[in-house]
Amino acid sequence: xxxxxxxxxxxxxxxxxxxxxxxxxxxxxxxxxREYKKEVLGLYKRLQTDVELQAARKRLKGNMLNPPVxxxxxxxxxxxxxxxxxxxxxxxxxxxxxxxxxxxYNERWKELHPQAAxxxxxxxxxxxxxxxxxxxxxxxxxxxxxxxTGVTTNQNLAVNDPYPPLGFQSEVQIVVNPSNPSQVVAAxxxxxxxxxxxxxxxxxxxxxxxxxxASWVHTCAxxxxxxxxxxxxxxxxxxxxxxxxxxxxxxxxxxxxxxxxFSDTIGFAMVVARSLDGGATWSPRGIVKNSxxxxxxxxxxxxxxxxxxxxxxxxxxxxxxxxxxxxxxxFSTDNGATWTERDLPAPPQGGIDINCDMAVQKNGxxxxxLETITCGDFDCEGEWLYHFRSTNGGQxxxxxxxxxQTNFVSYSSxxxxxxxxxxxxxxxxxxxxxxxxxxxDGTVYVGYSDFPNGTDANSMDILVKRSTNQGxxxxxxxxxxxxxxxxxxxxxxFLSVDQVKGQPVLAWVDARLDPxxxxxxxxxxxxxxxxxxFKKNVKVTQPSPQFNNSTISSxxxxxxxxxxNGNQLGDYMGVDARNGKAYVAWTDTRHFFxxxxxDPQKENIGFAVVTFGPPAPQSLTAVLANQKLTVSWSYTxxxxxxxxxxxxxxNGVYTLLGNVxxxxxxxxxxxxxxxxxxxxxxxxxxxxxxxxxQGEEGPYTNLVAVSIQ
Numbered sequence: 001x002x003x004x005x006x007x008x009x010x011x012x013x014x015x016x017x018x019x020x021x022x023x024x025x026x027x028x029x030x031x032x033x034r035e036y037k038k039e040v041l042g043l044y045k046r047l048q049t050d051v052e053l054q055a056a057r058k059r060l061k062g063n064m065l066n067p068p069v070x071x072x073x074x075x076x077x078x079x080x081x082x083x084x085x086x087x088x089x090x091x092x093x094x095x096x097x098x099x100x101x102x103x104x105y106n107e108r109w110k111e112l113h114p115q116a117a118x119x120x121x122x123x124x125x126x127x128x129x130x131x132x133x134x135x136x137x138x139x140x141x142x143x144x145x146x147x148x149t150g151v152t153t154n155q156n157l158a159v160n161d162p163y164p165p166l167g168f169q170s171e172v173q174i175v176v177n178p179s180n181p182s183q184v185v186a187a188x189x190x191x192x193x194x195x196x197x198x199x200x201x202x203x204x205x206x207x208x209x210x211x212x213x214a215s216w217v218h219t220c221a222x223x224x225x226x227x228x229x230x231x232x233x234x235x236x237x238x239x240x241x242x243x244x245x246x247x248x249x250x251x252x253x254x255x256x257x258x259x260x261x262f263s264d265t266i267g268f269a270m271v272v273a274r275s276l277d278g279g280a281t282w283s284p285r286g287i288v289k290n291s292x293x294x295x296x297x298x299x300x301x302x303x304x305x306x307x308x309x310x311x312x313x314x315x316x317x318x319x320x321x322x323x324x325x326x327x328x329x330x331f332s333t334d335n336g337a338t339w340t341e342r343d344l345p346a347p348p349q350g351g352i353d354i355n356c357d358m359a360v361q362k363n364g365x366x367x368x369x370l371e372t373i374t375c376g377d378f379d380c381e382g383e384w385l386y387h388f389r390s391t392n393g394g395q396x397x398x399x400x401x402x403x404x405q406t407n408f409v410s411y412s413s414x415x416x417x418x419x420x421x422x423x424x425x426x427x428x429x430x431x432x433x434x435x436x437x438x439x440x441d442g443t444v445y446v447g448y449s450d451f452p453n454g455t456d457a458n459s460m461d462i463l464v465k466r467s468t469n470q471g472x473x474x475x476x477x478x479x480x481x482x483x484x485x486x487x488x489x490x491x492x493x494f495l496s497v498d499q500v501k502g503q504p505v506l507a508w509v510d511a512r513l514d515p516x517x518x519x520x521x522x523x524x525x526x527x528x529x530x531x532x533x534f535k536k537n538v539k540v541t542q543p544s545p546q547f548n549n550s551t552i553s554s555x556x557x558x559x560x561x562x563x564x565n566g567n568q569l570g571d572y573m574g575v576d577a578r579n580g581k582a583y584v585a586w587t588d589t590r591h592f593f594x595x596x597x598x599d600p601q602k603e604n605i606g607f608a609v610v611t612f613g614p615p616a617p618q619s620l621t622a623v624l625a626n627q628k629l630t631v632s633w634s635y636t637x638x639x640x641x642x643x644x645x646x647x648x649x650x651n652g653v654y655t656l657l658g659n660v661x662x663x664x665x666x667x668x669x670x671x672x673x674x675x676x677x678x679x680x681x682x683x684x685x686x687x688x689x690x691x692x693x694q695g696e697e698g699p700y701t702n703l704v705a706v707s708i709q
Contacts, residue, residue, distance in 0.1 A: 040079050040120075074109045080120060082106040150611035152214075154544035154553075156591060157186060157207040157605040161218040163196025165205040168565035169603040174574035174585040175245040175253070177278070178307065178499065181578050184209045185253055185279035186216075186585045187243040188605050189570070199223065201232075203240025204257050205605065208279030213583060213609055219280060224259050226284040227271050229292065236263030242571075244303035248315070252276055254336055256288065256303035256319055267292030270301050270321065272336035285336040288319050297324050300571075304358040304366065308435065311364035313393040318366055320356040327353040327370045331394035340394075347372050347386045347400045354410055355428045355571075359497075361442065362435040366390040367471060369403060369431040369446050373410055380412040385429045385448060387471040403429070403465055403474050406450040408457060417457040417489050419511055419518045419558055423568040425449070425457060430495040430506075430572070437653040438502030440530040443468050445504045447495035452477070453485035458517055461485055462493045462508050466531040480506050480525050480534045488512040490523075492569060498577035500652075500700065504531050507540065507575035507584045509555075518558035522586045524575065524610055528697075535696070540584050540608050547590035548599060555589040555606075563597050564589075580689070580699035582610040613698030614638055614690035619670070622686040622706040629657075629706065632672040633688050637665060640692045646673060649685045649703055659691075 074081070082105075110117035158164035169188045177183035190205040201223030207216040224231050224238055231238040241258040248254065253275040261267040270288040275281060289298045301321035306313050317336050320329040326346075330339040347353075350372025358368045368388045373380050386400035408427055409415060416424040429448040434440045444467045449460045462480040467473060481490045493508040504527050509520040522540040527533060541553040557568035565587075574585040588606030592599045617633040624630075631646055641662045647654040660673050685703040692698075 040083050070105065070108065071112065074105060075112050077109060077113075080106050080109050080117075083120075150615065151538065151540055151542055152609045154540075154542050154546065154588075155213065155216065155607040156544070156546040156588065157216045157585075157607055158205075158218060158601060159546045159604075160215070163198070164218065164601055164604075165190045166600045167602060168567065169205055169605050170565055170567045170587050171242060171570035171572055172574045172585045172587055172605055173243045173245045173572075174576050174583055174607070175247045176576045176578050176583050177247050177251070178249070178578070179251070181581070182210060182212045183278045184213050184576075184583060185245055185247070185275075186574065186605055186607060187221075187245050187255055187257075188585075188587070189240050189243065189257075189567070201225065201238060203238055203259060204243055204255065206255070206279065206282065207605065208275075210278060213607055216607075217280070219282065221255065221257075221282055222271075222273050222284040224261075224269075227259075227269075227287055229259060229261075229269060229271075229287075229290070231259070231261035231263070231267075234261060234263050234267070234292070236261040236267070238262075242299075242301055244301060244319075246303050246305040246317075248305055249307045249309070250315075251278075252335070253279055254285070254303060254305065254317060255282065256301055256336075258298070258301065261292055265295055268296065268298040270298055270319065272303075272317075272319075272332075274336060286332070286338060288330055288332075288339045289321070289323075289341070297322075300355050302357050304360050306360045306364060306366075308360065308362040308364065310362060311360070313364045316393055318358055318360070318394055320358050320368055320370075322353045322356070322370075325352045325354065327356060327372075329356075329358075329368070329394060329397075342394060342397070344368075344370075344388055344397050345399055347384065349382065349384050349405075350374050352380075355426055357429060357431040359431050359433045359444075361433045361444075364391070364393065365470065366394055367431060367433055367444050368397075369429045371410065371427055371429055375411065380409050380415075383409045383427060385427070385446065387431075387444070387446070387467070387474075389471055398471075401471050401474075403446050403471075404448065404450070404463075404477065406448070407452055408450045408460065414456050417460070417491070418516070419458075419489055419509075419520060420491070420568045421559065422564075422566060423570070425460075425491055426571050428492070428571050430493055432495050432497040432504065434497050434499070434502050434504075434530075436497070436499050436502030437651070440502040442470075443504075443530055444471055445495055445497065445531055446474075447480070447493045447504075447506050449491045449493055449508070450477075454487075457491075458489050459487060460489045460491050462490045462506060464495070464504065464506065464527075464531055464534070466504075468530075475531070478531060478534065480537075481508070481510065481512070481523065482525070482534075482537045483510075483512040488514070488517050492571065492573050494572050494575050496575050496577040496582075498526070498579065500579040501528075501697075502530075503528055503577070505575060505577035505582050506534075507573060507582060507586075509569055509573060509586065510537075514554065516558075516560075518560060519554040519556040520569070521554050522573070522584060522606070524582045524584055526577070526582070526612055535612070538610050538612075540582075540610055541586075541588075541606065542608070544590075547588065547604070548592065548596035549590040549594060552590060552594075555587065556593055557587075557589060561589065561593045563592060563602065565603055580612050580616075580697070582612070584608055584610060611699060613696035614641055614692050616699045616701045617644065617688050617690060618701070620686070620688055620701045620704045622704050624706045627676065629675045629686075630672060631657075631675070631686055631688065632670065633701065634670045635665070635690065636669060637662060637690075638692070640694070641690060642693045642695075643691045644671070645689050645691060645697060646675070647687045647689070647700065649687055654687065654700070657686075 198220035204221040385403040
């Protein structure tokens with residue numbers, strides 16, 4: 001009887017998880033002998049009538065990758081789990097891909113039942129098939145299933161554009177208007193002449209959206225001649241690199257990027273463009289640095305803006321980069337027209353500065369993280385991340401404080417994983433600071449990739465460190481990817497703090513679903529406890545009809561892609577977090593790989609919005625009468641809804657007034673809750689957020705002001 005219970009439980013639970021990553025299996029491979037198919041089918045049918053199977057199902061739930069539990073169930077199974085899966089699909093007329101854990105279970109079943117394995121499959125079939133993971137390995141690779149969090153349809157930003165960029169679109173950045181999240185701008189490098197009105201001198205692809213990313217419009221960046229530069233006149237070819245985008249408090253958007261002129265020498269310049277209409281049009285603003293004539297290297301710039309009215313340097317722009325591998329920065333007090341350059345103190349280790357990132361705290365303190373490496377004659381040998389801060393608007397900078405020393409070393413012989421073996425990797429620390437006014441306010445976060453538990457760049461993890469004392473000391477590293485340490489490669493992390501909820505959010509590219517460790521998806525995760533732990537990873541990339549290869553989710557820039565970009569996936573991708581949502585943009589190859597390789601569009605910018613937790617309630621009202629506040633809202637509840645949190649909001653700070661259980665949902669789903677709240681006076685505003693059964697709170701509603709009766 002126990003065998004029957006276990007078999008049915010596996011059939012149900014395995015089917016429920018059938019959306020996990022699949023491994024292609026050749027026709028007939030792992031198939032039982034023809035003479036036993038009728039026997040297995042009859043046993044399968046008898047298993048469906050066992051009334052005790054529900055208990056077995058409950059024991060299996062939550063233990064699918066627990067080796068002792070899996071072994072105990074597999075020992076009791078009378079038929080192979082692979083056949084259970086196939087028959088479940090056939091008898092219920094379901095067509096889904098076979099997940100890889102089915103193969104793992106089947107191989108383990110053969111080890112536990114060697115005589116039955118030879119009977120069903122033939123002599124020698126008790127051995128493990130080459131390349132199939134053990135349950136332990138599968139657990140390290142997959143760990144926890146990705147959380148069922150709302151992910152919008154993956155967008156190909158150029159899919160409907162009459163003049164889409166045809167070149168490679170690597171190194172993507174994205175920014176959301178902090179005052180109006182319906183406005184979004186994304187930018188990336190492009191390496192081919194832009195068709196249509198942009199012309200051959202555009203080296204950045206820019207897209208803007210006025211509806212939260214539901215649709216996009218392609219627009220033009222100013223050419224080099226708009227800045228008084230002229231690469232063609234020098235007999236050179238123009239290229240662009242490293243877009244950085246910020247959105248100012250007054251509605252202006254700034255794009256900082258490189259213009260590189262390749263002629264008999266290589267000339268480097270960094271320019272700033274500005275948009276005053278949500279990214280629809282752009283005008284040249286100024287040149288941060290021009291070294292076309294000197295031959296100096298100016299590389300890897302990033303941009304930040306002081307968006308805090310209480311800061312002494314409100315509105316100031318900051319750009320950082322490496323000048324001949326020495327870290328420098330500059331600031332502008334006139335909206336990017338002119339710039340004042342400053343050098344940074346030299347870190348005690350390293351000596352070759354390669355990357356930087358910046359963020360501004362609401363008191364005006366500027367935080368910066370940079371990477372520095374040390375190199376011998378033939379290889380680089382060590383890498384360090386250092387933090388700096390300026391408390392006087394960028395005029396002077398603190399002495400460097402060590403954030404991390406990494407096992408990974410950029411530009412070393414061990415920096416070229418299979419997924420990016422031509423371009424290779426740079427660690428590229430990403431930094432942001434919490435200005436939310438929540439309990440995490442003032443915390444500085446640094447995200448980076450390393451292989452502390454692996455052996456090489458093919459086993460990189462995503463890590464975060466945090467500081468609560470302005471960067472003087474740093475926490476131990478917290479691993480963000482939840483597929484286990486040192487397994488598949490994860491890299492190119494970017495970090496953004498949700499300044500409404502006070503939560504750090506990361507997004508990165510991740511090969512955990514590819515047995516060959518080269519095809520990458522995009523994942524994201526957030527922390528709700530100041531970076532101490534990160535929640536279950538959310539898979540951002542999903543099959544989408546907006547790409548020619550509409551049935552896959554992954555991109556591939558490895559050797560398997562004969563038309564790959566020489567830059568492969570570049571050094572970074574884009575994420576901006578706002579009110580419980582992550583706006584994510586990345587380099588995507590699905591429009592021309594693996595099929596449709598003759599399509600004129602090569603890489604594209606992919607985009608999706610991830611909503612953490614349940615969606616926000618609707619139709620919020622707040623009425624104050626006789627010192628009693630009545631808050632009402634409507635809601636269409638998801639299956640896992642647990643409750644609602646009601647907040648009073650003042651100066652951007654959300655104060656919890658109370659929690660309303662989901663059981664309070666009346667007919668029509670309009671909820672009214674009354675609070676005795678003498679502090680709720682005219683001018684105060686209120687918001688509500690839904691909470692699911694896992695304790696995840698979703699986005700807040702739009703703020704509503706109280707009306708007095």
